[in-house]
Amino acid sequence: MxxxxxxxxxxxxxxxxxxxxxxxxxxxxxxxxxxxxxxxxxxxxxxxxxxxxxxxxxxxxxxxxxxxxxxxxxxxxxxxxxxxxxxxxxxxxxxxxxxxxxxxxxxxxxxxxxxxxxxxxxxxxxxxxxxxxSTGLLPMDAIPVARREIFSGKGYLLTNTLQTTRGCPFDCEFCSVTAFYGRKYRGRPVEAVLAELEQLRKANSFAFFVDDNLVADRRYALPLFRGMKGMGFKWLSHAPIDFAGDEELMRAAGEAGCVGMFVGFESLDQEALAAMGKVTNRAAEYLDSARKFRDHGIGILGSFVLGYDGATPDSFGRILRFCEEARIEAAIFPILTPYPGTAVRRRLEAEGRITSNDWRDYDMGHVTFEPRGMTAAELQAGHDWLNRSFYSFGSMWRRLVKRHRSVQVFGPMNVGFRSAIRRTARFRTGGA
Structure with a gap:
């Protein structure tokens, strides 16, 4: 069959x-x-x-x-x-x-x-x-090695994607990860991951760990990074901003070949961070933390959630100025999206603030709820302006012109995002 x-x-x-x-x-x-x-x-x-x-x-x-x-x-x-x-x-x-x-x-x-x-x-x-x-959670030693031969002939730039952990110890209001994988943080046996990496490096020296928080348990991450040292990989994954506070773990990641991390800054406002459940973020320390990433050869793909309660039209300019001052290599600016299964959806439904259930618009680029602090039109316009401004040639120059190993990844990424944003804008205005 x-x-x-x-x-x-x-x-x-x-x-x-x-x-x-x-x-x-x-x-x-x-x-x-x-x-x-x-x-x-x-x-x-x-x-x-x-x-x-x-x-x-x-x-x-x-x-x-x-x-x-x-x-x-x-x-x-x-x-x-x-x-x-x-x-x-x-x-x-x-x-x-x-x-x-x-x-x-x-x-x-x-x-x-x-x-x-x-x-x-x-x-x-x-x-x-x-x-x-599923009546339970999959034992992590039972996770099979992905059958990557099904990717053959598809023309993917990278097929070295793998997962070492599941779950997240945090429970951010807008995140659907814990609804699916749970809050219990589970890791595959390190030796199994290293064996899989040995096979993967025969095909490509780049890898992407899809884990939602690769460094949540340093007792797991540290031996993994030490085992990867010398393999020759250049890799990316996800980490919270407080990763910068663990000098030993960050150094081990850099020595293992980490060139970039997806980092959820989410907001520059500490009250908003508390409301969304981002308990480890300290906005006042963002600049120093970003510098520590860079000092260890690790670039940042930052994320900033737009439209959280309390945000105003002034917030878009503040985010852009911060990103340029911190020299954030790349970023995404998702509009707060009330995905099914999330706490934020339950809250916004209870408050009668959901304005659309057209799932096509749940792409983090469209407003599907009634914001507070600005109108829906202002939120949409701010999102579009921030994307265009961040990926303008001037901003790219200010953020990327530096001697840093992560530029080999984030340079092409910026060009790719810029092109995609321009095509998206043309589609919205009816252009070819």
Missing amino acids: RILFVSPGWPTGRLWGELGFKFPSLALASLAAVTPPEWEVALCDESRETVDFDAACDLVAVTAMTPQAPRTYEIAAGFRARGKCVVMGGFHASNLPDEALRHVDAVVVGEGELVWPRLLADFAAGRLERLYR
């Missing part, structure tokens, strides 16, 4: 759909790894190719984040019209399984590796259930 894994594309004209650099779906490669050997597997990534609704397969498996959900439902309808069975998993289906079940034959809720073999056995026996819910 044959499974076709499908990764849906992003809505046309949205930032994440316009970016030229695309990462393959590690989630689908992980499911392929726990698929019994009697099943043939294939991948269709709509960001790289057109979906063939007449593809030879017995089962179609799709995964989606919230803004991809409408397109996922269209893909499911296309396959089901041809008599194919469609199964859906991922963040959106896990948070809204009843909605997803209106469009697909079965839904997987939670970490799919636990129930996927049972689902396949049920399908083969003709007794597929409508809902498969």
